[in-house]
Amino acid sequence: MAGLVVLVTGVTRFIGSELAGRLARRPEVGRVIGVDAALPEPAARARMGDADFARVDIRNPLIARVIEAARVDTVVHASASATPASSAARSMVKEMNVLGTMQLLAACQRSDSVRNLIVRSTAAVYGSSSRDPAIFTEETPARSVPSSGPARDAIDIEAYVRGFGRRRPDVRIAVPRFADIIGPTVVTPLTRYFALSPFVPMVLGRDARIQLVHESDAVGVMEHLALKDFSGVVNVAGDGVLTLAQAIHRAGRLPLSVPAFTLGGISRVMRTARLGGFSPRQVESLTTGRVLDTTRLIERAGYQPHFSTVEAFDDFAAHLRPALPASTVRGVEKRITGTLGLRPERAGPNGDALLIGSGSTGPSAGRVGRSATLADPAVAGPLSAGRHSAASGGDVPEGDDRPDGRPRLVGITGDAAGPVRRRRTR
Amino acid sequence: MGSTETPGGGPTPATSATSGAARQPRKRNHAAPAAGDNRAGHAGDAGDQAADPGHGSAFADGLAGGVIPSGAVDVDRPDTDALPAPAGETGWKRSLAGGIAFLRRRMTGDYDVDDFGYDPDFTDNVLMPPLRLLYEKWFRIDTLGIHNVPDTGGALLVANHSGTIAVDAVMTAVALRDHHPRQRPLRMLGADLVFDTPFLGPISRKAGNTLACNPDAERLLSSGEVVAVYPEGFKGVGKPYSQRYKLQRFGRGGFVTAALKTGVPIIPVSIVGAEEIYPLIGNIKPLARALGFPYFPVTPTFPLLGPLGAIPLPSKWLIEFGEPIPTDGYGDHAADDPMVVFNLTDRVRETIQQTLYRLLLRRGHPFLG
Numbered sequence: 001m002a003g004l005v006v007l008v009t010g011v012t013r014f015i016g017s018e019l020a021g022r023l024a025r026r027p028e029v030g031r032v033i034g035v036d037a038a039l040p041e042p043a044a045r046a047r048m049g050d051a052d053f054a055r056v057d058i059r060n061p062l063i064a065r066v067i068e069a070a071r072v073d074t075v076v077h078a079s080a081s082a083t084p085a086s087s088a089a090r091s092m093v094k095e096m097n098v099l100g101t102m103q104l105l106a107a108c109q110r111s112d113s114v115r116n117l118i119v120r121s122t123a124a125v126y127g128s129s130s131r132d133p134a135i136f137t138e139e140t141p142a143r144s145v146p147s148s149g150p151a152r153d154a155i156d157i158e159a160y161v162r163g164f165g166r167r168r169p170d171v172r173i174a175v176p177r178f179a180d181i182i183g184p185t186v187v188t189p190l191t192r193y194f195a196l197s198p199f200v201p202m203v204l205g206r207d208a209r210i211q212l213v214h215e216s217d218a219v220g221v222m223e224h225l226a227l228k229d230f231s232g233v234v235n236v237a238g239d240g241v242l243t244l245a246q247a248i249h250r251a252g253r254l255p256l257s258v259p260a261f262t263l264g265g266i267s268r269v270m271r272t273a274r275l276g277g278f279s280p281r282q283v284e285s286l287t288t289g290r291v292l293d294t295t296r297l298i299e300r301a302g303y304q305p306h307f308s309t310v311e312a313f314d315d316f317a318a319h320l321r322p323a324l325p326a327s328t329v330r331g332v333e334k335r336i337t338g339t340l341g342l343r344p345e346r347a348g349p350n351g352d353a354l355l356i357g358s359g360s361t362g363p364s365a366g367r368v369g370r371s372a373t374l375a376d377p378a379v380a381g382p383l384s385a386g387r388h389s390a391a392s393g394g395d396v397p398e399g400d401d402r403p404d405g406r407p408r409l410v411g412i413t414g415d416a417a418g419p420v421r422r423r424r425t426r
Numbered sequence: 427m428g429s430t431e432t433p434g435g436g437p438t439p440a441t442s443a444t445s446g447a448a449r450q451p452r453k454r455n456h457a458a459p460a461a462g463d464n465r466a467g468h469a470g471d472a473g474d475q476a477a478d479p480g481h482g483s484a485f486a487d488g489l490a491g492g493v494i495p496s497g498a499v500d501v502d503r504p505d506t507d508a509l510p511a512p513a514g515e516t517g518w519k520r521s522l523a524g525g526i527a528f529l530r531r532r533m534t535g536d537y538d539v540d541d542f543g544y545d546p547d548f549t550d551n552v553l554m555p556p557l558r559l560l561y562e563k564w565f566r567i568d569t570l571g572i573h574n575v576p577d578t579g580g581a582l583l584v585a586n587h588s589g590t591i592a593v594d595a596v597m598t599a600v601a602l603r604d605h606h607p608r609q610r611p612l613r614m615l616g617a618d619l620v621f622d623t624p625f626l627g628p629i630s631r632k633a634g635n636t637l638a639c640n641p642d643a644e645r646l647l648s649s650g651e652v653v654a655v656y657p658e659g660f661k662g663v664g665k666p667y668s669q670r671y672k673l674q675r676f677g678r679g680g681f682v683t684a685a686l687k688t689g690v691p692i693i694p695v696s697i698v699g700a701e702e703i704y705p706l707i708g709n710i711k712p713l714a715r716a717l718g719f720p721y722f723p724v725t726p727t728f729p730l731l732g733p734l735g736a737i738p739l740p741s742k743w744l745i746e747f748g749e750p751i752p753t754d755g756y757g758d759h760a761a762d763d764p765m766v767v768f769n770l771t772d773r774v775r776e777t778i779q780q781t782l783y784r785l786l787l788r789r790g791h792p793f794l795g
């Protein structure tokens with residue numbers, strides 16, 4: 001067998017480029033063609049490894065010629081529901097996402113070589129309201145369907161994909177619905193939100209549950225779906241849940257609870273003061289939680305995420321400079337209890353490094369215990385490097401181990417040195 | 427559920443129906459079993475989890491004026507700064523240290539939240555203590571038949587609902603947490619209005635409650651949680667004082683369907699005393715509509731005395747947990763059979779109503795009991 005020919009879209013972004021690189025390293029894959037409308041930055045190009053790059057705007061019918069010429073049999077549309085890289089105009093983002101997908105699907109329909117189609121979708125299609133069940137399965141109907149915005153785009157994209165499936169029943173289609181993706185490398189509005197320092201605004205009186213996918217699991221799922229036999233819709237999320245305030249604290253920041261109507265003003269003030277930006281709409285969307293049931297991913301698709309929500313978040317937070325590090329809080333606690341003449345409490349059920357693997361409080365505690373230590377700067381370095389190699393099973397190239405002074409992430413998305421997460425050099 | 431996962435190796439492919447299992451929240455001992463403590467009727471939890479030396483509830487007990495057993499050493503976790511407590515360290519110091527430790531855990535985000543949002547650390551340390559005060563000192567609640575709630579596995583508690591606001595629900599949760607031999611946490615199903623409300627919504631989730639819908643109910647029951655439903659709903663809490671202790675309509679019987687599908691026993695619960703805490707003598711409908719409430723209550727103290735009207739009257743309460751009604755003998759498609767559902771609903775309702783009358787006779791005077 002000559003090997004699969006895979007087309008991956010969105011290779012200027014982390015997910016697309018990392019996926020292209022990983023697929024290119026697989027023995028069963030013969031050729032990988034990465035496409036995007038702009039040239040990838042050097043970091044992205046390095047991640048792509050042996051994959052070819054073709055500069056094609058998928059809104060252009062030229063994409064059909066590329067598929068035809070290369071005899072592509074697997075199309076992975078990784079840019080389908082990607083969050084906007086920078087503050088690009090909303091209409092521009094919608095064009096790229098929705099119209100690009102339509103054109104790509106038209107090209108696939110005309111092609112006789114395409115056998116597999118993976119289209120990235122998002123859990124935002126479920127909407128979130130107080131009338132929804134706490135946990136969504138793939139069959140749960142959305143009760144508050146968003147009428148505009150990225151969620152609406154994703155709903156439209158899924159509808160087009162379903163139509164394509166009816167016209168081409170011979171093509172295997174997999175649509176993963178991702179929870180928010182987070183990680184040390186990926187840049188999304190959510191990562192920028194958690195990087196605000198020292199205060200992170202939230203809506204007063206709300207504390208939503210959030211569920212996250214680690215960036216390497218996101219790529220891993222796309223790779224797995226591209227190469228295996230699963231077809232249908234599948235929820236993708238890490239195990240477990242954080243609340244928003246808890247996440248903000250874990251990142252070493254302080255939540256600033258404000259009434260919803262003041263968010264716009266605060267956003268403007270923070271932008272003017274160059275403290276970083278956030279979108280009030282995004283913060284409001286974080287008021288009702290949305291948790292996914294990933295049984296189908298684990299049992300039918302056969303992929304077990306390596307990172308739980310807490311582990312994914314801690315891996316991300318380990319690369320932020322905390323405004324209020326956990327070690328400081330513990331030190332203050334010790335000082336207070338010392339002054340008052342009290343015996344200090346143990347370092348909590350999860351904060352004890354000796355707890356890793358301890359069975360006494362249960363495996364869930366054990367897992368959180370391991371990740372709690374990641375947030376501690378003293379141990380984050382070797383542990384997070386170990387976690388990377390353990391998680392990716394050796395597929396990750398050497399460059400992923402964090403050396404000292406790792407390069408600033410200057411927009412592989414084309415951002416000109418925009419708001420950048422300050423990285424702690426170790 | 428937790429025992430299927432291996433520590434250090436990540437979760438095994440789930441046999442659970444939830445994303446990584448709606449994890450059983452790690453149970454915390456309220457008090458080290460052997461030492462004295464002044465919570466009425468508390469049976470120490472002998473074998474469940476490693477005893478935390480006054481850990482979770484130390485702060486709480488300090489507030490309630492309880493005596494904290496000190497000096498219990500956690501033998502499972504060797505810890506460099508956990509020396510055995512010096513003899514003679516008093517309870518308030520322990521509880522203060524516990525409180526500071528709680529704040530530290532909050533500030534570092536170092537606590538577990540399950541998939542529904544249940545936060546046992548917060549519930550046990552912040553919510554339970556004042557509710558416990560209400561339970562013991564204000565309402566002087568007597569709990570009967572707590573042994574009818576099974577020690578392990580799911581169970582569905584069905585209770586009458588009254589009292590303008592859902593105080594009876596939280597008192598049932600305190601009863602189960604404190605007086606059941608296994609100190610089981612109670613997960614309650616509430617209306618969407620609760621979860622829409624700022625502050626109350628997230629706090630309710632942190633206490634382990636979720637929306638009253640069949641998917642959530644079935645998920646919790648099949649994970650082995652004790653779930654409570656209040657089928658009278660707003661008709662129950664909002665019923666006028668003249669109709670006290672007359673059960674309202676029980677809805678469509680959705681709770682019975684959930685129990686039949688998961689095969690857990692239904693336990694009828696009768697709560698006497700909640701009707702008198704805010705005697706509802708009127709309802710301002712236009713105001714209710716304007717605010718989006720199902721009713722705007724008028725009681726002898728509210729809105730006359732303003733915020734002081736929020737203080738409930740100290741009636742004497744009795745909570746009785748009835749005999750469990752098994753649901754696993756009805757066959758495979760019983761949940762879809764309207765006759766089975768109707769009969770079970772009726773049986774539960776009758777049991778609760780009869781028990782209410784019996785308890786009312788037993789109680790005597792509503793306030794002096």
